[in-house]
Amino acid sequence: MKFRTLSELGELCASRGLSIGKLMLEEQCAESGKAPQDEFAKMAAYYGVMKEAVQRGLHENTTSRSGLTGLDAQRVLAKRQTLEPSLGGPASDAMAYALAVSEVNASMGRIIATPTAGSCGIIPGVFVSTQERFGLADEELVYALFAAGAIGFVIANNSFVSGAEGGCQAEVGSAIGMAAGALVELRGGTPAQAIHSVGLALKNTLGLICDPVGGLVEIPCIVRNGFGAVTALAAADMALAGVRSVIPSDEVIQVMLEVGSAMPEIHRETAGGGLAQTPTGRKIMDELKNKKKQVKDKAKDKHD
Amino acid sequence: MRFKDVFSIIGPSMVGPSSSHTAGAVRIGLVAGQLLGGVPDKAEIIFYGSFAATYQGHGTDVAVVSGLLGFATDDRRIPQALEIAEERGMEISFEQGKGLYSHPNTVKLILSMESPEQRQLSLIGTSIGGGNIEIVEVNEFAVKLTGIYPTLVIRHADRPGVIADLTSLLKNESVNIGHMSVDRKGRSGDALTVLELDGAIPSPLIERINAIANVQQVYTVDLSQTEGSL
Numbered sequence: 001m002k003f004r005t006l007s008e009l010g011e012l013c014a015s016r017g018l019s020i021g022k023l024m025l026e027e028q029c030a031e032s033g034k035a036p037q038d039e040f041a042k043m044a045a046y047y048g049v050m051k052e053a054v055q056r057g058l059h060e061n062t063t064s065r066s067g068l069t070g071l072d073a074q075r076v077l078a079k080r081q082t083l084e085p086s087l088g089g090p091a092s093d094a095m096a097y098a099l100a101v102s103e104v105n106a107s108m109g110r111i112i113a114t115p116t117a118g119s120c121g122i123i124p125g126v127f128v129s130t131q132e133r134f135g136l137a138d139e140e141l142v143y144a145l146f147a148a149g150a151i152g153f154v155i156a157n158n159s160f161v162s163g164a165e166g167g168c169q170a171e172v173g174s175a176i177g178m179a180a181g182a183l184v185e186l187r188g189g190t191p192a193q194a195i196h197s198v199g200l201a202l203k204n205t206l207g208l209i210c211d212p213v214g215g216l217v218e219i220p221c222i223v224r225n226g227f228g229a230v231t232a233l234a235a236a237d238m239a240l241a242g243v244r245s246v247i248p249s250d251e252v253i254q255v256m257l258e259v260g261s262a263m264p265e266i267h268r269e270t271a272g273g274g275l276a277q278t279p280t281g282r283k284i285m286d287e288l289k290n291k292k293k294q295v296k297d298k299a300k301d302k303h304d
Numbered sequence: 305m306r307f308k309d310v311f312s313i314i315g316p317s318m319v320g321p322s323s324s325h326t327a328g329a330v331r332i333g334l335v336a337g338q339l340l341g342g343v344p345d346k347a348e349i350i351f352y353g354s355f356a357a358t359y360q361g362h363g364t365d366v367a368v369v370s371g372l373l374g375f376a377t378d379d380r381r382i383p384q385a386l387e388i389a390e391e392r393g394m395e396i397s398f399e400q401g402k403g404l405y406s407h408p409n410t411v412k413l414i415l416s417m418e419s420p421e422q423r424q425l426s427l428i429g430t431s432i433g434g435g436n437i438e439i440v441e442v443n444e445f446a447v448k449l450t451g452i453y454p455t456l457v458i459r460h461a462d463r464p465g466v467i468a469d470l471t472s473l474l475k476n477e478s479v480n481i482g483h484m485s486v487d488r489k490g491r492s493g494d495a496l497t498v499l500e501l502d503g504a505i506p507s508p509l510i511e512r513i514n515a516i517a518n519v520q521q522v523y524t525v526d527l528s529q530t531e532g533s534l
Contacts, residue, residue: 001305001308001309004305024310027310028309028310028311031308031309032309033502033503039310042311043310043314045317046314046315046317049317064321065383066361104320105320105321106320106321107320108319108320108321108363108382108383109319109320110317110318110319110320110378110380111317111318111320112314112315112316112317112318113314113315113316113318113323113327113434113435114313114314114315115313115314115323115433115434116322116323116324116433116434116435117318117320117321117322117323117326117327117435118321118322118323120320120323123314145314146310146314148313148314149310149311149313149314150310152313152314153307153309153310153312153313156306156307156312156313156433156434157305157306157307160433161307161313161433161434162324162409162431162432162433162434163324164324164353164354164407164408164409164433165407165408165432165433170433178313212358212361214361215357215358215359215360215361215362216321216358216361216362217320217321217322217361217362218321265408268354268408269324269354269357269358269408270353270354270357270358270408271357271358271361272357288361
């Protein structure tokens with residue numbers, strides 16, 4: 001890749017007169033040595049998996065193996081029959097679709113990591129709802145996935161994208177920044193505006209810890225995906241209106257690195273602190289352990 | 305650069321719930337299986353850090369075993385991997401490791417198989433986020449291996465000229481080296497060289513490498529087929 005920072009990415013797009021998505025496809029082919037149509041087809045297949053995951057989450061039983069989560073996306077949509085959502089329909093769609101995909105993930109269904117499985121709902125939530133709303137062709141969404149990938153590539157190489165290294169800000173935060181930047185391109189914004197939206201979005205999630213109850217990618221991961229999709233819409237709208245990230249987005253990424261590096265281990269995907277260690281979080285963890293033990297003992301009895 | 309391309313950010317296609325603790329763990333298992341050259345009869349699986357704390361909830365246990373069985377990251381059989389391994393008679397143990405480890409998501413695998421020949425392998429892998437991995441140790445040699453490129457792993461004696469012979473063979477085949485790591489147990493002792501390549505590895509090349517003086521064994525790793533039916 002010929003860029004390492006978002007400002008370099010913006011300069012490259014400006015000098016070559018390309019969107020972030022189109023530039024990233026070219027850069028990807030230079031890296032992989034593969035033909036553009038092959039790389040495009042792979043990304044298009046990924047987009048197909050994302051759409052399938054949205055539909056599964058909206059129509060199938062997504063109760064997780066722990067029994068703790070599932071069907072929240074369907075609850076959100078069902079309530080709209082009787083109560084106008086405060087978010088408005090389109091943002092409510094984005095939120096529900098993000099919940100749907102995260103619930104498919106938690107129930108061990110098939111998803112695309114964007115950039116991780118813990119944050120896999122945000123990009124499909126924003127993309128699929130935006131496509132339906134504005135009647136966009138799949139091709140545009142696939143290019144937007146390349147744009148999201150370019151932004152994530154910079155974040156990942158300058159900071160991190162795993163909760164165990166940098167907390168939830170690295171997963172959900174990165175996904176929101178990626179979705180926001182891609183959405184700016186989809187709505188006709190410039191690469192510079194897309195880059196501003198990344199900084200705007202990341203500033204809102206700095207410091208977010210990774211504290212999964214019972215160590216499961218369920219509580220609070222799923223609802224954070226729902227919130228994340230809504231935040232991405234907000235960041236894109238601000239950037240499209242000309243709101244700038246006064247602290248340049250690359251510097252915000254460095255703050256994420258600083259904050260994540262200083263984060264105690266109990267707040268980095270170990271279930272050793274945060275929501276996981278609240279009285280209720282501990283109670284749930286104990287119940288899960290007992291359930292697992294009973295299953296094991298039962299299996300043992302069967303063998304004896 | 306730890307992350308090389310767009311598909312290390314968007315992707316993999318995978319069965320949930322965690323890219324680092326599930327998909328990354330499948331890939332570590334896949335690399336180990338390829339280096340061993342088959343499905344192990346016995347697997348000691350030792351988790352460290354976040355892996356040790358949360359492996360049951362994230363399905364890291366079933367994921368590593370899925371990789372050892374050769375399953376892709378989006379294989380729908382992943383949730384049943386422990387039962388499938390048991391049916392095959394694979395002997396598996398899980399432990400929570402103590403002491404220093406290089407990354408919060410670290411697993412050590414000690415594998416053995418009896419047929420077609422007796423083989424053993426120890427490996428330490430780390431899962432660095434989004435399903436991406438780094439293998440950092442193979443049979444107690446320090447290495448760096450990501451699995452995203454066709455990779456040659458060559459065990460040889462630590463003698464002058466072995467690496468020159470290797471690289472000149474690759475030059476003649478016009479195969480470019482993307483990353484190379486070399487480690488040895490001691491001066492003039494056993495050494496291990498890992499080459500991540502930009503092109504596919506033709507099988508005649510492996511025979512020619514095997515014929516180099518002081519080369520003891522050649523293994524290949526290629527995770528390009530770690531996703532299923534896309």
